[in-house]
Amino acid sequence: MLNSVIVVDDEAPIREAVEQWLTLSGFSVQVYSRAQDCLENLPEHFPGVVLSDVRMPDMNGLALLSHLQSLDADLPVILLTGHGDVPMAVDAMRDGAYDFLEKPFTPQTLLSSLRRALEKRSLVLENRRLHERADARTRLDATLIGQSAGMQTLRRQVLDLATLPVNVVIRGETGSGKELVARCLHDFGPRAGKPFVALNCAAIPEQLFEAELFGHETGAFTGAQGKRIGKLEYADGGTLFLDEIESMPLAQQVKLLRVIQDRRLERLGSNQSITVDLRIIAATKPDLLEEARAGRFREDLAYRLNVAELRLPPLRERREDVPSLFSHFAQVAAQRLGRSTPVLDGAQLSHLLSHDWPGNVRELANAAERHVLGLDAPHAIEAQAGQSLAAQQEAFEAHCLRSALARHKGDIKAVLNELQLPRRTLNEKMQRHGLLRETFVD
Template identity: 45%
Template structure:
C-alpha cells in the first residue's frame, strides 16, 4: 500500500488487489484442457483455456493472467514461441511447460529461456500439477508486490525524501503537507537520526518558497561567541577578526526557509535576537544600529525537551511558544518497525547505484534481523548499516553476515573462553522480537560453526545437528549461509 498527497494534504492508499490465481491452460487436446480446468478450479483457481498459442496470445491481451500452463508441442503457435511472446509482452506471467517424456531436453531449454518449470505427461499426480501451479502463482504475486513496493517508494518520495507508511508517518505527512503552503513557524521534535532536516526540506520543497534558498544550520555546532554573527551577520570591526562586513544566515535565507537544527542549544542573547526576528521580521547585524527587514520562514528542530530547558532557565518561554506554532513529532524507528523494509530497500537502491553494485535484494533472514534491531541511531543508523552491507555483499542478495551488527551486538555472539556466549543487549525490544532476533543470530552462528567443524561436509554436519540432509540445507539457507552444494 502506497501513499500520495492530495491537494487537501490527506494521504490516499494505493493497493494491490489479491484474489484467487488466474490460470490459462493452453493445450490442443480438449480432454486434457477440460480435466486440468476442473482440477485447478476445484483447488480455488480461476481458469481460462486456449487450444493453441495464437488464441492464448489474444486472451492475454484482455485478461490479467498469473500462470500459463502451456503444452510444448501445438499447431500454429507452439509452446516455445508462446513463451517468447510472454517474456516480451507479458513478462510478469509465470509459464509452466507441459511436455511428453521424450521432449524433456526441449523443456529444460524452455526453463532456461524463462519458463518457471515444466511437467512431463502423463503427470505423476494431480497434486504435482496443483503444487507447481500454486508455487508459480505465489512467485507472480511476489513479483507484483515488489513492483507495488517500488511504486509506493516513488509515491512517497514525491514528498521529499521522507519514507514510511506507518500511521505515525502518515500523521507526519498530513501535518507537513498541511503546513507547507503557509508561512507558519514549524517546530520538529524527534531523536537524532529520525529525519528532522529531511522533513524541513520537504516542507520547503512544497511551499511557495521552493524556488528560494533553503538554509540549514546546526546551532549546537556554532561556537557560542559566533552564534549571533552567524545568524544575523556583522559589520567590519565589530569584533576581533571581523575584517569585512558579512551578511548572516537570516539575510541569506531572505524569501526562503531557514532551518535551525538543535535550536535548544542557542545561547540566551541569540534567543532574544531570534525572538525579535520572528516577531518583527527584522535583524540587526552585530556592531550595527541599523535593522534590516527579512522575509524568512523558520523551521526549527530539537532532540531535547524544551519545556525542561524552560524550567531550568536555559530557554525562553516566549521563544518556545513563537517556535511551537505547528509542532511535528517524528517517531523513533523502533516505534514504526513496519517501515523498515521500505527504508531498507530505498537505501539499498540508493547505495547500490552509487557504488555500481549488483546488489538488488535483501534476504528474508537479513530483513528479519533489520526489523529486530533496536536502532538507537534511528533511520541514520539503518542507512549506514545498508551502506556497510553493500560494501561487503558478495552477490546480488544481502545476507545477515553482511550487516555490521551480525556479530557481537544486540543478540550476537561474543567469544568467551572455548564457547560462544549469547548476549542480549536489545532488552528494550518486545519479547517476540527479542526472541526472533536471538534465534536468528543463534541459527546463523550455530550452522556456521557446524559447517566449519565438518569442513563443509553437509552430510556430516546434518548428522551432528540431528537433521536429515534436506532439512539441514533449508535451515542453513534460512540462516543466510551457503553450503558447498550451492556453489
C-alpha cells in the first residue's frame, strides 16, 4: 500500500499539525508552503496523494490542481477549504479533484479520505505498470526476434533485469547479438534517456586504454592535446557497455574495480575526483570466473560485474528461429538497397535450417543480404549435420505458416484457403509455434 502524501499550505500551524498527524499514522510526508515548490519537486509517477489548501498567495489550490492534472490526470488531489469555499470546492471536484475537506476537520476524516485516495492511486499505478510492461514486451519481441524457448527465456530475463540497478554480464559466442541485448537492457530500463556508451576492449591498444576509459587533461602525456572526456565519465547517468571484457588489461581492471566500488574517477593528469553514476554491462565469450581462476582476469572484478548473467544461445541451438530471422534481415536489406525481397523455396529453407551458423546471427544477416543482392543464394550454404528430420520439419512448418500470415496480413480465412487447413488445425499449429494473428495485421 502506498503511503506518500504531499501537503501544501501557506499557514505554518496547519502544515505542522497535519504533518504530525500523518507521520504518527505511518505516512511519508513532504510539506511545502508554496504551490510552485510542490510542482518543482513533484517526482514523475508520484506514488501518493497531494493535499492542498485552496486559498494561498501566488498560486491557489485550484490553479495547483490544474497544473497537477496537466502532469498526471490520475493523481489524487484533496483540497482543504474554508466554509465559504465549499461551492468552489464542489466545482473543483467536477474538474477532477478527488475530495475536499472543510476546515476544521478531524484527523479521522483526513485519514479516511487519504487512505481511499491512496488505494485508488495504487490501483492506477499498478495498471500503468502492467500496460507499460505489455508494451515493452511487444517492442522487445520485435527487437529480439525468435520464438524458441531460449529466446523467450532471454526476453523475460531482459525485461526483468532492465529495471534493476545491477551490473550484468552477457555471455555468448561471436556474432550472437550481445550488443543488441545490452542495448535492450538500457532502452527498456530507467536509464533509457541517458547515454549508452559502447567500448570494445579488444580494439584498444593497452597503452591507450586508461586514457580511453578515464579521459585526460591537457598535457597529461605526450600527445595529449586538450581535455578529453573518457568513456566512464561520458556514460554518467546511463550505461557503459564493455564488449570483450576479458581482453581488458589487468592494470585497468584494478582501476575499473575502484570506480565501481567508489563511484568516482580521476582523469589522467588531474587530482580532481569526479562522481559518476552508471551501470556497467559487460560482454564476454569465455566464463569470467574460469578466466579468473586461470589468472587472466581479476576475480573480485568478475564478481562485481557478474551480479546477473545472461546467456545468449547460439543460432545452432535455436534453428527454429532461422526462418523468421532470415526473413527479417532480408526485408531490412531489401528496404535499404531498394530491392524486392526474394521468396525462399523449400530447398533453400532446408539448407538454411541444416547449416550450423558458426558466425551466428551476424553470419545469417550477411547471408540474407547476399540473397537479396542475388550474390549468394541460401542453397549455396553447405548443409551440415546436427538437426533431426523432425526438428527441420517443425521449422519448415513454422516458416510456411509465418509466410502465409505475412502475405495475407493476418487474414485467417485467406490463410486457411491457401494452406487448405481446418480452422482448428491452424489454431493448434499457430499456438505451437507461438504465432499471433495480430503480429501480421497491417
